[in-house]
Amino acid sequence: MLVRFRLNGRDIELDVPSNETLIDTLRLRLKVKSVKRGCERGECGSCTILLDGRPVTSCMLLTPQVNGRDVVTVEGLEGDPLFNQLVKSFIDNGAVQCGFCTPGILLTAWAAIRENRFRSVDDVARYLGNLCRCTGYIKIAKAVWNVASGVRK
Ligand code: FES
Ligand code: FES
Missing domain, CATH: 3.10.20.30 (Beta-grasp domain)
Structure with a gap:
């Protein structure tokens, strides 16, 4: 086709x-x-x-x-300011280990933050369904929330 x-x-x-x-x-x-x-x-x-x-x-x-x-x-998000903030926050919060799950989580978080979905770090933890074998999720949720709380409308 x-x-x-x-x-x-x-x-x-x-x-x-x-x-x-x-x-x-x-x-x-x-x-x-x-x-x-x-x-x-x-x-x-x-x-x-x-x-x-x-x-x-x-x-x-x-x-x-x-x-x-x-x-x-x-x-495709290279150079996007929100994406760059997320990448920096993942690094700063130790939210990446092997990195296998990271692209999918970054895309999921990027879209959710643009839709203004998060009111708390618990919201982030509940929303992100992506599996991660390494980090135990807390660091990921914190990294996403740090960005989301800074750009909340
Ligand atoms: S490889 Fe597609 S959801 Fe797991
Ligand atoms: S960082 Fe290894 S699976 Fe998430």
């Missing part, structure tokens, strides 16, 4: 099998390796991308489903 979509501001046109998942298209065809392959059943969040600005798991999407839509990975 011929599929056209935007990836990080770039027009993409590909001929893909109708049953190809977006994570395979991104990682194997387009070499976007920040999109991580974890559970492959929509549970861990490591393959999260932004689709039209909303976080979704790319292992649960077929590539033809993104035809005509806007896909963003962490590479």
